[in-house]
Amino acid sequence: MAGSKRGRDKGEEKREGSTKDQGERGLNSGDEDEEAAVGEGAVEEEGLLGNKGITLDTLKFLSWNVNGLNEKIKRNKIQKAIRNKKYDVICFQETHIAKRHRHILVNKKLGVEFVNSDVNKKKGVVIYAKERWEPKQICKDEEGRILGIQLNFRGERINVVSVYAPNAKSTEFFGKLESMLLELEPYKLILLGDWNGVPTPSIDRSENQRNANRGKLPNSFNELVENLDLIDIWRHRNPTTKQFTHYSEPHQSWGRIDQIWVTRAMVWRVKRCEILPRTLSDHCPLILEIKMN
Numbered sequence: 001m002a003g004s005k006r007g008r009d010k011g012e013e014k015r016e017g018s019t020k021d022q023g024e025r026g027l028n029s030g031d032e033d034e035e036a037a038v039g040e041g042a043v044e045e046e047g048l049l050g051n052k053g054i055t056l057d058t059l060k061f062l063s064w065n066v067n068g069l070n071e072k073i074k075r076n077k078i079q080k081a082i083r084n085k086k087y088d089v090i091c092f093q094e095t096h097i098a099k100r101h102r103h104i105l106v107n108k109k110l111g112v113e114f115v116n117s118d119v120n121k122k123k124g125v126v127i128y129a130k131e132r133w134e135p136k137q138i139c140k141d142e143e144g145r146i147l148g149i150q151l152n153f154r155g156e157r158i159n160v161v162s163v164y165a166p167n168a169k170s171t172e173f174f175g176k177l178e179s180m181l182l183e184l185e186p187y188k189l190i191l192l193g194d195w196n197g198v199p200t201p202s203i204d205r206s207e208n209q210r211n212a213n214r215g216k217l218p219n220s221f222n223e224l225v226e227n228l229d230l231i232d233i234w235r236h237r238n239p240t241t242k243q244f245t246h247y248s249e250p251h252q253s254w255g256r257i258d259q260i261w262v263t264r265a266m267v268w269r270v271k272r273c274e275i276l277p278r279t280l281s282d283h284c285p286l287i288l289e290i291k292m293n
Helices: 072-082 099-105 170-182 219-228 233-237 264-269
Strands: 058-065 089-093 112-116 125-129 136-140 146-153 156-164 188-194 230-232 246-248 253-255 258-263 270-275 286-291
Touching: 058 156, 058 188, 058 258, 089 156, 089 188, 099 112, 112 146, 125 146, 125 156, 146 170, 170 219, 188 264, 188 286, 219 230, 230 233, 230 264, 233 258, 233 270, 258 264, 258 270, 258 286, 264 270, 264 286
Parallel strands: 058 089, 156 188
Antiparallel strands: 058 286, 089 125, 112 125, 136 146, 146 156, 188 258, 230 258, 246 253, 270 286
């Protein structure tokens, strides 16, 4: 799904990728042992959350709907799971951390933190980025759903925007998101997160439903993708594979509602994009690696 307008430099194997959640200490505290509940058939080549060698010529991203970070034990487990994975940028969605408790999310071991929280204990996104990439905040909304930073990747500016999309009023939301993105400086864009919808239900959901369009992202999302010249990079690399990131209890079905979209001009630079085993949340994490221009 892609197009090209005013852009920025922009299998039938089933792989399935299900937990829940207040503490007052940050992610730095403690290291508790965990037993990982791994999603069925998920890619698990080199450890729980993608531990492969990395160099300064590569940027490594983690995107993950963590379904709440209020519990101290859960925060400890997540930190333990990712602490040695050498991620340059970590994007968590659905933190459930209220604005008054945002200090909970400070964790210098993960990187410089950028937080967007709701006034209530719901929604919420946080991005951690390594200081060597000179991260700076470039956008956020008022609802704890959109947060963007800019990186300096060895002289190249890259915009990274993390999104936790709503289930309702999604048409309005994606129109607002597009307007926000079009106001940014026109650098290459990486757009990632939980979209609460899929591009193509026939392949991005586990089974066909009577309503073939149930769960499909709205036209306003398609327009955003076209106008910003974005590519669904996992699907681009896996054109016929069925692999999912979330299980919906109400609909009794799996869906690939977590996605990473990149500017078309970046596609050739992607070294790796994978859906990882589901653990500690009801969503699978995603990783992306890109190389220097």
